[in-house]
Amino acid sequence: MKTPAKNFKGILYIQLIELPVDQQELLVKTIHKDLFIKILIGEKILSNCLQYVDYELWYNNVYSINRDAQTPANVVEQPGVLANH
Numbered sequence: 001m002k003t004p005a006k007n008f009k010g011i012l013y014i015q016l017i018e019l020p021v022d023q024q025e026l027l028v029k030t031i032h033k034d035l036f037i038k039i040l041i042g043e044k045i046l047s048n049c050l051q052y053v054d055y056e057l058w059y060n061n062v063y064s065i066n067r068d069a070q071t072p073a074n075v076v077e078q079p080g081v082l083a084n085h
Contacts, residue, residue: 003020003023005052008039008041011039012051012052012053013049013050013051013052015046016028016050017048026062026063027050027058027062031050031054031062035050035051036048037050
């Protein structure tokens with residue numbers, strides 16, 4: 001599931017730590033580290049942020065394809081046979 005964007009002064013972003021674990025792991029392996037940004041909110045610095053446009057591109061072009069490749073397509077079960085038994 002795609003994580004919704006946060007908005008700070010017109011900057012749409014996500015923070016790596018808020019993504020599901022599978023997305024976190026794949027994202028750090030497949031995205032260029034220079035795309036990560038830091039955002040200063042008040043006196044707090046949020047690190048490992050990603051502009052939402054970059055996250056959406058990654059989600060649609062890397063994560064979705066990787067997830068779909070791992071999901072068996074068109075699995076046909078025989079009548080009367082329980083799956084995983």
